[in-house]
Amino acid sequence: MTAPSSPLPQPSPAADLVAEPMRSRWSPAVFATDRPVDDATVGGLLAAAAWAPSTGNTQPWAYVVTRRGTPAHDVVLDALSEGNRGWVPTAPVVIVGATLVGEHDGRSPKGDYTFYDLGQSVAHLTLQAQAVGLHTHQFAGVDGAAVARGLGIPDAFRVVVGIAVGYVGTDDHLAAARDEDVARHRKERVRRALAESAYDGAWGVPFGG
Numbered sequence: 001m002t003a004p005s006s007p008l009p010q011p012s013p014a015a016d017l018v019a020e021p022m023r024s025r026w027s028p029a030v031f032a033t034d035r036p037v038d039d040a041t042v043g044g045l046l047a048a049a050a051w052a053p054s055t056g057n058t059q060p061w062a063y064v065v066t067r068r069g070t071p072a073h074d075v076v077l078d079a080l081s082e083g084n085r086g087w088v089p090t091a092p093v094v095i096v097g098a099t100l101v102g103e104h105d106g107r108s109p110k111g112d113y114t115f116y117d118l119g120q121s122v123a124h125l126t127l128q129a130q131a132v133g134l135h136t137h138q139f140a141g142v143d144g145a146a147v148a149r150g151l152g153i154p155d156a157f158r159v160v161v162g163i164a165v166g167y168v169g170t171d172d173h174l175a176a177a178r179d180e181d182v183a184r185h186r187k188e189r190v191r192r193a194l195a196e197s198a199y200d201g202a203w204g205v206p207f208g209g
């Protein structure tokens with residue numbers, strides 16, 4: 001196995017105020033196809049997701065783990081958007097994230113917070129992954145209804161996102177990847193200026209701290 005392409009993309013350029021593992025988190029588009037992720041590690045990701053806060057502790061999320069080479073994984077691959085067909089299969093694990101949108105087993109969703117809670121839970125999952133040396137790349141470019149049908153997910157749950165999980169691809173893996181995925185992998189990471197999204201005391205007054 002070769003070393004990861006060096007240097008790794010600098011996760012959060014100029015983000016000197018951001019602590020680990022948030023600073024190092026980024027979404028690679030080329031994973032190491034020859035490095036599986038063991039079940040205990042995946043279990044840790046799911047445990048972190050489960051310990052996220054949620055509205056009234058309702059924990060409306062549900063996850064289905066799929067591993068490369070299994071029929072469940074094929075269900076996800078078959079439902080991918082064109083843009084995601086090249087890179088998602090390079091991840092050894094894809095976790096499908098769904099959330100409660102109807103009545104199920106005596107539970108009901110708390111309005112839009114069902115989506116908020118899933119997102120926050122996934123954020124915990126991604127940071128746990130980063131903390132144990134893995135990377136994640138979420139994707140909405142997938143036919144959620146087809147995935148739900150193929151994996152037997154009840155109608156009361158909406159498939160919202162896929163989460164590709166694995167180790168960052170090396171130069172060898174990059175050499176085998178589609179050009180567009182290599183470009184995506186190496187794309188400069190940028191964010192809107194904080195002053196455009198964070199205000200101090202009143203809308204439009206940039207937070208200057």
Ligand SMILES: Cc1cc2nc3c(=O)[nH]c(=O)nc-3n(C[C@H](O)[C@H](O)[C@H](O)COP(=O)(O)O)c2cc1C
Pocket residue numbers: 025026027028084137138139140141142161189
């Ligand atoms: C809900 C959600 C959906 C996303 N969908 C896709 C997708 O379909 N395909 C893709 O390549 N990336 C997707 N992404 C990844 C984002 O493009 C990525 O997080 C963003 O560009 C910021 O990059 P970073 O995660 O490395 O900071 C998605 C991310 C989120 C949170």
